[in-house]
Amino acid sequence: MAALTIDNVKKSYGPTQVLKGINIAIEKGEFLVLIGPSGCGKSTMMNSIAGLESVTEGRILIGGEDVTHANPKDRDIAMVFQSYALYPNMTVRGNISFGLEVRKMPKAEREVQVDKVAKLLQIEHLLDRKPAQLSGGQRQRVAMGRALAREPKIYLFDEPLSNLDAKLRVEMRAEIKKLHQRLGTTIVYVTHDQIEAMTLADRIAVMKDGVLLQLATPQQIYDTPANIFVAGFMGSPAMNFIEATLVNESCVSIQGDGQILELPLLKNESNQPYIGKKVILGIRPEMITEPLSHKQDEECVKVVTLKAMLTEAMGADTMVLTTLADKEISCRINPSYKVSIGEQCEFMFDMSKAVLFDPESENLI
Numbered sequence: 152m153a154a155l156t157i158d159n160v161k162k163s164y165g166p167t168q169v170l171k172g173i174n175i176a177i178e179k180g181e182f183l184v185l186i187g188p189s190g191c192g193k194s195t196m197m198n199s200i201a202g203l204e205s206v207t208e209g210r211i212l213i214g215g216e217d218v219t220h221a222n223p224k225d226r227d228i229a230m231v232f233q234s235y236a237l238y239p240n241m242t243v244r245g246n247i248s249f250g251l252e253v254r255k256m257p258k259a260e261r262e263v264q265v266d267k268v269a270k271l272l273q274i275e276h277l278l279d280r281k282p283a284q285l286s287g288g289q290r291q292r293v294a295m296g297r298a299l300a301r302e303p304k305i306y307l308f309d310e311p312l313s314n315l316d317a318k319l320r321v322e323m324r325a326e327i328k329k330l331h332q333r334l335g336t337t338i339v340y341v342t343h344d345q346i347e348a349m350t351l352a353d354r355i356a357v358m359k360d361g362v363l364l365q366l367a368t369p370q371q372i373y374d375t376p377a378n379i380f381v382a383g384f385m386g387s388p389a390m391n392f393i394e395a396t397l398v399n400e401s402c403v404s405i406q407g408d409g410q411i412l413e414l415p416l417l418k419n420e421s422n423q424p425y426i427g428k429k430v431i432l433g434i435r436p437e438m439i440t441e442p443l444s445h446k447q448d449e450e451c452v453k454v455v456t457l458k459a460m461l462t463e464a465m466g467a468d469t470m471v472l473t474t475l476a477d478k479e480i481s482c483r484i485n486p487s488y489k490v491s492i493g494e495q496c497e498f499m500f501d502m503s504k505a506v507l508f509d510p511e512s513e514n515l516i
Contacts, residue, residue, distance in 0.1 A: 152337040154176070154179045154215070154337070155212070155213055157209070157211055158209050159172050160172070160196070160208070160211065161209055162192075162195055168361060171361040173192075173363050175363065175366060180336065180337055181337060182354075183338070184341075184347070184354075184355045185197065185341045185342075186341075186344075187343070187357060187359050188359065188384070192358055197341045199211065201230055202218070202228075213226060213227070226304075228305045228307055229303040229307070230298065230306075230307040230309065231291075231294050231307070231309065233311060233313050235291060235293070237282040237293060239281065242279050243282075246296075248264070248300065254301075264300050265296075265300060271299065274292050288319045288323060292323075295311070299330075307340075311323075311327075313344070328350065345385050348369065350369075352368075355367065355372050357372065357377075359380055374504060374506075378508065378513050378515060379431065379508050379513040382433050388436050388483075390435050391433065391435070392508075393432045393475060394431060395431070399426055401419075402416060403432055405432070407475070407477045408474070408475075415453060416502055416507075417503060421516055425509075430510060431513070432507060433506045433508060436480075438504055439500055439501075440482065440485070440498065441485055441488035442454050446499065447499070449503070450503075452501050452503075453500050454500075455475075455497070456495050456498075457474065458473060458493065459496050460473055460474060467486075468483050469484050470483055471483075471496075473496075484498075
């Protein structure tokens with residue numbers, strides 16, 4: 152395994168700039184997830200690391216060595232694709248050992264390595280089957296096995312779970328996490344699924360339109376998103392955004408429905424320049440719940456009466472859609488709290504993790 156440095160990397164196709172100066176330093180053994188909507192440049196970034204795309208400007212370093220213009224075979228990386236990319240005429244054993252054979256590893260060593268990887272991925276019983284005889288999850292394990300057998304400096308995963316059904320995706324996600332914990336390998340993982348990003352990553356790089364918007368731990372991105380796009384993209388359901396006026400460092404005012412509602416905030420000196428001005432209040436659905444007696448005396452908590460518009464039972468909790476200041480907002484409540492559609496109900500706003508955004512730049516205040 153090795154560290155990876157992406158130094159001011161730009162990529163253009165004619166006049167169209169796809170990557171606009173990406174800077175990321177990935178430590179040895181780190182699990183980095185590149186995430187963003189379709190067309191944000193994450194797959195182009197991945198292909199540039201692999202050497203499948205040439206960069207227009209900037210440098211890529213693996214283990215401190217500049218590989219910007221090196222051939223893919225000289226970069227000592229292994230890639231797992233969305234499509235599995237298995238050889239249909241080869242057995243599982245043949246697929247896993249193929250890269251080792253190309254590198255002229257002796258047959259005895261190849262067999263030891265294949266058996267080791269097969270045991271790690273629990274696919275020993277599949278070694279003599281061909282890809283057509285395997286399920287989607289089994290094929291993905293074989294694709295991972297082929298990459299693991301190589302023991303390269305860096306592993307690249309390009310949306311490896313997107314072809315799997317929901318249940319299998321959860322299982323394979325856990326397997327990839329366990330593999331990383333066991334092997335301590337350096338991994339760059341591309342996905343558009345924010346749950347995958349949150350559960351797998353040591354750090355997440357959120358991209359949009361070829362720009363790196365935020366690079367931070369999953370919790371930092373969830374709690375203190377750099378801007379409204381990151382806040383809305385990371386989290387399911389998405390963060391609620393409400394137009395408000397900052398009354399003072401520790402209070403916002405929301406106007407609508409013929410009333411003015413004031414909500415408390417944690418005192419924050421960075422709010423000071425915005426006192427008396429319009430802001431965008433961001434609050435996660437799980438911070439708007441049924442009234443909880445053990446929280447009602449806390450400094451940043453307020454109970455508000457709102458009309459329930461829609462409910463969605465999700466088993467462990469229930470999502471409620473309501474309106475505040477003519478804006479639809481999502482709340483997450485305990486299923487035992489009975490809510491009737493069309494009726495006024497009490498909801499508790501815990502503002503301890505609420506964030507404010509500048510309405511013009513849309514950046515975090």
